[in-house]
Amino acid sequence: MRAPETFETDRLILRPVVREDAADIFAYAGAKAPTRFMPFKRHESIDDSLAFAIRCADAWQSGAAFPWAMTRNDTGQFIGVIELRLSPPKADFGYILNEAFWGQGYTSEAASAVVKWAIQQPDIHRIWATCHPDNAASAAVLRKAGLSFEADLPKWENRPQLNEAAGRSLLYARMKALPNQGVKSSYLRTDECKDIASSVKHALWCMDKVHYHPSEWKWFTLAIHSALQGALVSHLTTTATPIGAINNKCAAEWLTHFNGEGPPPKKTQLLNFPELLKKARKPGTCGGGPTMVSIQISDIELGWLSRFHENVRNQFTHFEPMGWSLEISGLQPLGALVARIIEAVIDAGWAFRHEDYDWVADLRNDLRRLATVRD
Template sequence: MPENEGQWVSVDEAEDVAGSIRHALRAAIFAQEDPQAWKWVLLALHSALQGACVCHLTTTAAPIGAVTERNAGEWIDYFAALRDDPTVKQPKTYLMALPDLLKAIRKPHSAGDRSNETGVTLSDAELAWLRRIHDEVRNQFVHFEPMGWSLEVSGVPAIGQLIARILREMLDMGWAFRHLEREARAALRADLETLSSTGWAPGPNDDQTTRDS
């Protein structure tokens, strides 16, 4: 039997966000020697942002809050039916895509406990920027096609700073990361401070990394 057989790693949504931030910071260091690591920097940042939005929006009746409107209706019907029939089949979960999650967090009382009187700060220009990263970068890497790619990395530090600002605001609101232990919240805040600095992602000499097919 392999030595590591039967080993598991278990994390919740908030821990996964914190882990994604840590990985983005680590991958940025690797990118100085291996330019292809920039791909993993961006994917980790995307994962952290999407996960944080889900943590912020989800109500106590999870996953309601972070799912599509149609799916939310299915879950509401399921919870209602569950009172009389414990064997009722649970619906699938269909999360909103990142652009829709970002639109949702901007609304007042968007947190799962509805405690925030103002939405998470995100301008239309910033929303469009993050949407472009989702549509043009993340989707290309996740739904990989047999083709080469070129990635401009000169803007990655600013992307990280924007995502750090969004996550810090959620952290201050309290709901999204309420289940993290105090030490874990402090560590996340420290990592977000690092991500907010101008030098968190020192890049290679070139402004672009390229892989040819």
């Protein structure tokens, strides 16, 4: 399988790197800022750049990789390199841009064209790329090219400029949509714990989309609210389900039923969101385990979460006839607070007691991402 030799976008022409590009390559590959996060050693002379250009020509000839020079279509100016490697059923790519052209969308434009072509190939079902956790600009390029965050990879990449022999990387990927194979079941099988975990994952998924779909902030808020409410209910509920997370009147009706003295309540009345928060703060309210366990939520945090419930979540859910202007600067700290509280619920040892170690570890990893993610 071979990639096209050229791509044309609105502002760029991508064409194979040639020996004559050595001086332009050295302009970025010998510079400090563009090479900071790169896995290759910064070029010390134009001879290093010439060697790279020769490697690019050899790669094109053998099909081992397909490195394109990014050139402006109005001036022909060389501004960087993007390289695709095909290994069916997957492909990966990387890029580097001369610092003089940063912040103008050129890399996103080139990456989008390469990704679009690759994922359309019958034998390619997945395309991926990585970036350093601190390289927010590169992560934005990957999101704009249609990739989504998948994993935080420890000990993944050698980065000479950072003295990292095996540093962390963030993995982004895009998969080909599966053909519709027909609905095999009319049921969604889940439970409280799986719903909490899927809500956290959906919040992270929304965070990867808000850069080009700001409306995903709405679904981010609903996802973190759902995750926290589910965690609180699971933390408070005793083995006599649903005692612990319901109001006193409903609890009395359930106890009467458990004692064989009456029917179950016609409707189970859960505590509302602020009441769940208040109860979880009290020692001895955990559904099981250590009797004095409580979840640390300050008065300020309680007020913040209660206002979030009343003024944001309820408006989004009940659709009163009004327009919204949502201040998004507080949503990421709110996500971090939700992540901390759910981790405290995990530490209490009751809500997720039936899940295995790997499942809980995966949830903790997602919560830590939610606590540190930045727009």
